[in-house]
Amino acid sequence: MKRKRKLLVAGAGGFIGGHLVRYLVKRGYWVRGVDLKYPEFMKTRADDFRILDLRIAKNCLKATEGIDEVFQLAANMGGIKYITDVRTEVMRDNVLINVNMLEAAKKNRVSRYFFSSSACVYATYKQKEADNPGLKEGDAYPADPDNEYGWEKLFTERLCKNYYSDYHLNTRIARFHNIYGPYGTYDGGREKSPAALCRKVAMAKNGGKIEIWGDGKQARSYCYIDDCLIGLDRLMRSAYRDPLNIGSDRIVTIDKLADIIINISGKKLTKVYNKSKPQGVRGRNSDNSLVRKALKWEPKIDLEKGLKATYYWIESELRKRTPRRARG
Numbered sequence: 136m137k138r139k140r141k142l143l144v145a146g147a148g149g150f151i152g153g154h155l156v157r158y159l160v161k162r163g164y165w166v167r168g169v170d171l172k173y174p175e176f177m178k179t180r181a182d183d184f185r186i187l188d189l190r191i192a193k194n195c196l197k198a199t200e201g202i203d204e205v206f207q208l209a210a211n212m213g214g215i216k217y218i219t220d221v222r223t224e225v226m227r228d229n230v231l232i233n234v235n236m237l238e239a240a241k242k243n244r245v246s247r248y249f250f251s252s253s254a255c256v257y258a259t260y261k262q263k264e265a266d267n268p269g270l271k272e273g274d275a276y277p278a279d280p281d282n283e284y285g286w287e288k289l290f291t292e293r294l295c296k297n298y299y300s301d302y303h304l305n306t307r308i309a310r311f312h313n314i315y316g317p318y319g320t321y322d323g324g325r326e327k328s329p330a331a332l333c334r335k336v337a338m339a340k341n342g343g344k345i346e347i348w349g350d351g352k353q354a355r356s357y358c359y360i361d362d363c364l365i366g367l368d369r370l371m372r373s374a375y376r377d378p379l380n381i382g383s384d385r386i387v388t389i390d391k392l393a394d395i396i397i398n399i400s401g402k403k404l405t406k407v408y409n410k411s412k413p414q415g416v417r418g419r420n421s422d423n424s425l426v427r428k429a430l431k432w433e434p435k436i437d438l439e440k441g442l443k444a445t446y447y448w449i450e451s452e453l454r455k456r457t458p459r460r461a462r463g
């Protein structure tokens with residue numbers, strides 16, 4: 136019988152990692168998951184799940200032992216407020232995780248290594264207008280990321296490139312642009328804008344108000360998790376070694392994002408703007424010309440459909456928490 140390929144998902148307790156484990160197991164791979172925690176909202180399907188702190192070199196050696204391919208998604212990260220406020224810890228933890236994971240993968244002779252980079256690597260001066268036409272992969276240089284989280288991602292992209300040229304570790308790099316969907320963090324401070332807005336709308340009473348951070352005119356693009364997994368899988372199977380955008384090229388303002396979610400809820404709500412909250416760059420969008428060509432990939436699930444699934448999931452989670460009487 137043919138031996139199953141052994142894959143490691145680092146960050147398997149997180150949002151993308153949790154979904155990725157299920158995706159890979161369904162396709163017949165043997166999967167080891169590693170994280171500081173088990174997935175919060177779904178049961179892991181990993182064949183082997185280990186609680187390990189990947190900032191520590193010997194834990195990275197344990198995680199990658201006997202593994203053919205690594206998907207490195209572990210990171211200390213969160214939404215715009217978290218990565219604006221927490222700087223040193225984010226940089227230090229993520230540098231440690233990525234340096235130790237790459238070295239362990241080299242020592243354990245891993246045949247392919249995926250690194251999850253971010254649209255946060257893109258230069259701030261290219262993101263000053265809300266109607267951003269799309270960031271091409273080359274727009275990361277001359278370097279000027281908006282936050283320390285982005286600087287660390289750029290550093291690790293370069294480290295991956297050098298592990299290939301110096302040690303032939305076969306690396307793949309995706310720059311994710313706002314991946315969203317069910318089974319992700321939706322409160323506590325680490326949630327991103329789609330989940331935070333779904334939570335606020337779900338918790339608001341019909342006729343009530345929701346708070347929007349900034350003036351609502353800042354704009355982003357959003358990619359549904361199922362599309363992201365297909366892109367990630369294609370990238371890993373491809374021969375393409377430079378960073379590639381995995382994101383949607385449909386840019387919307389936060390205002391529009393909130394309107395779509397309010398519409399899904401069927402409620403009538405007033406939006407109140409809080410300009411003292413962080414809003415990040417003015418406009419960020421993905422240019423997909425390169426990824427379309429390199430992987431024959433582009434997202435298929437439209438924002439309204441993806442948000443519907445996300446909203447209903449968050450609403451049902453909140454219902455589980457609220458006693459029936461308090462719901463009225």
Ligand SMILES: NC(=O)c1ccc[n+]([C@@H]2O[C@H](COP(=O)([O-])OP(=O)(O)OC[C@H]3O[C@@H](n4cnc5c(N)ncnc54)[C@H](O)[C@@H]3O)[C@@H](O)[C@H]2O)c1
Nearest residue numbers: 146148149150151170171188189209210251253311313314
């Ligand atoms: N979700 C997005 O929109 C997005 C956008 C750009 C980049 N990314 C990148 O994709 C990857 C996955 O993102 P996500 O949205 O699933 O985030 P997530 O926070 O849900 O998952 C990250 C996981 O890493 C784990 N982790 C943190 N420190 C660790 C440590 N020291 N040892 C072991 N595990 C540790 C966390 O516990 C968490 O479960 C991250 O590298 C992130 O930077 C995500």
